[in-house]
Amino acid sequence: MTIKLHCFGESGNAYKAALALELSGLNWEPVFVNFFGGETRGEDFREINVMGEVPVLVDGDTTLTQSGVIQMYITEKTGKFGGATPQEAREVMRWMFWDNHKLSSQAGMTRFLMNFLPEEKRPQEVIGFMQGRLKAAYSALDAHLSGRDWIVGAAPTNADLSCCGYLFYPEPFGFVREDWPEIDRWLSNIEGLPGWKHPYDLMPGSPADRA
Numbered sequence: 001m002t003i004k005l006h007c008f009g010e011s012g013n014a015y016k017a018a019l020a021l022e023l024s025g026l027n028w029e030p031v032f033v034n035f036f037g038g039e040t041r042g043e044d045f046r047e048i049n050v051m052g053e054v055p056v057l058v059d060g061d062t063t064l065t066q067s068g069v070i071q072m073y074i075t076e077k078t079g080k081f082g083g084a085t086p087q088e089a090r091e092v093m094r095w096m097f098w099d100n101h102k103l104s105s106q107a108g109m110t111r112f113l114m115n116f117l118p119e120e121k122r123p124q125e126v127i128g129f130m131q132g133r134l135k136a137a138y139s140a141l142d143a144h145l146s147g148r149d150w151i152v153g154a155a156p157t158n159a160d161l162s163c164c165g166y167l168f169y170p171e172p173f174g175f176v177r178e179d180w181p182e183i184d185r186w187l188s189n190i191e192g193l194p195g196w197k198h199p200y201d202l203m204p205g206s207p208a209d210r211a
Helices: 012-024 043-048 067-078 086-115 124-145 158-163 181-191
Strands: 003-007 028-032 056-059 062-065
Touching: 003 012, 012 028, 012 067, 012 086, 012 158, 056 067, 062 067, 067 086, 067 158, 086 124, 086 158, 124 181, 158 181
Parallel strands: 003 028
Antiparallel strands: 003 056, 056 062
């Protein structure tokens, strides 16, 4: 049975789930969600996810939302990306929680404000404040990656697939990859994984489609 992932290309959180599926080798396919057309606010989508968000994974009778939960489910099915030991598994979760609170949530909002709102509605003070918080997050991640190929252990885990969620996107939001050499090297490691794809190649939907 083919797993279906309701997603769209601009969503970094959906990318986390899509990338985990793609790298895991599971049989899956994306289902395009027209976020910018208001689909997630409609009654039909709310029947799939009352939270009104992507990603949503449907695997037979199992429906899951929230990227971290979907990543955990992929680990349960495949044994991949969860860490090699109980100690590593806890460390993976620590970094996933950190990412959701300190990195992805703030990167996603800042990127939206800077790129997907009309220019006259972009709150510059909020954007500047968020970029300051993001700089602190990039600094923490860059320092942690010094001397490491992966965030946890000797192989890619959900910590890597979570923290990279927004960092491959080309739209400006205050992240310049070359400014963070350890993050840059780590992202190159992820790009080198067999099956890696850019979010706009892995999922349907991109700003170019609405241009």
